[in-house]
Amino acid sequence: MSLIPSFFGNRRSNVFDPFSLDVWDPFRDFAVSTTRTPETSAFVDTRIDWKETREAHVFKADVPGLKKEEVKVEVEDDRVLQISGERNVEKEDKNDTWHRVERSSGKFMRRFRLPENAKMDQVKASMENGVLTVTVPKLEVKKPDVKAVEISG
Numbered sequence: 001m002s003l004i005p006s007f008f009g010n011r012r013s014n015v016f017d018p019f020s021l022d023v024w025d026p027f028r029d030f031a032v033s034t035t036r037t038p039e040t041s042a043f044v045d046t047r048i049d050w051k052e053t054r055e056a057h058v059f060k061a062d063v064p065g066l067k068k069e070e071v072k073v074e075v076e077d078d079r080v081l082q083i084s085g086e087r088n089v090e091k092e093d094k095n096d097t098w099h100r101v102e103r104s105s106g107k108f109m110r111r112f113r114l115p116e117n118a119k120m121d122q123v124k125a126s127m128e129n130g131v132l133t134v135t136v137p138k139l140e141v142k143k144p145d146v147k148a149v150e151i152s153g
Contacts (some may be wrong), residue, residue: 046108048083057118057136059083061110064130065103073125073134081117081136083107117141 071085119137
C-alpha cells in the first residue's frame with residue numbers, strides 16, 4: 001500500500017519509486033464485507049408503529065409483498081410480543097440479466113415488552129394491503145371506590 005494512490009494502474013512496491021512506499025495498515029486484516037447475501041440481507045428496516053388507545057395497544061407493521069403465512073405473531077409468557085417473518089429470494093433463471101436488485105430479502109424479527117395492562121390472552125392480528133395490524137386489548141382500569149368518611153368532633 002502506498003502513501004499516494006497510483007493513477008497509472010496497479011503498481012507494485014519499488015525501492016526506487018518514492019510513491020510506492022509500503023506503509024503498515026493496522027486495519028488491513030479487518031476486512032469488512034459490504035456484500036449482501038441472503039443470510040445477511042434481512043430487511044431489518046421493517047417499520048412498526050405502536051400506539052395506545054383507551055381500549056388497546058395497536059401495532060402496525062409494513063410488510064409489503066408478504067403473505068400472512070410468511071409472517072408470525074407470537075406472545076410470550078413475560079408479556080413479550082414478537083413479530084417475525086421471512087421474504088425468500090426469487091428463483092433465478094440462468095438466462096435472465098438483472099439490471100438492479102433493490103428489494104430486500106431475508107428474515108426479520110421485532111420484540112416488544114408490553115405493559116402490565118395488556119390482555120395477553122386476547123391478542124388479534126390481521127393483514128391487509130401489506131400492513132400487519134396487531135391489537136392487544138387493555139385491562140379495564142377500575143376506578144377505586146371512594147367512600148366519604150365522616151369527621152367527628
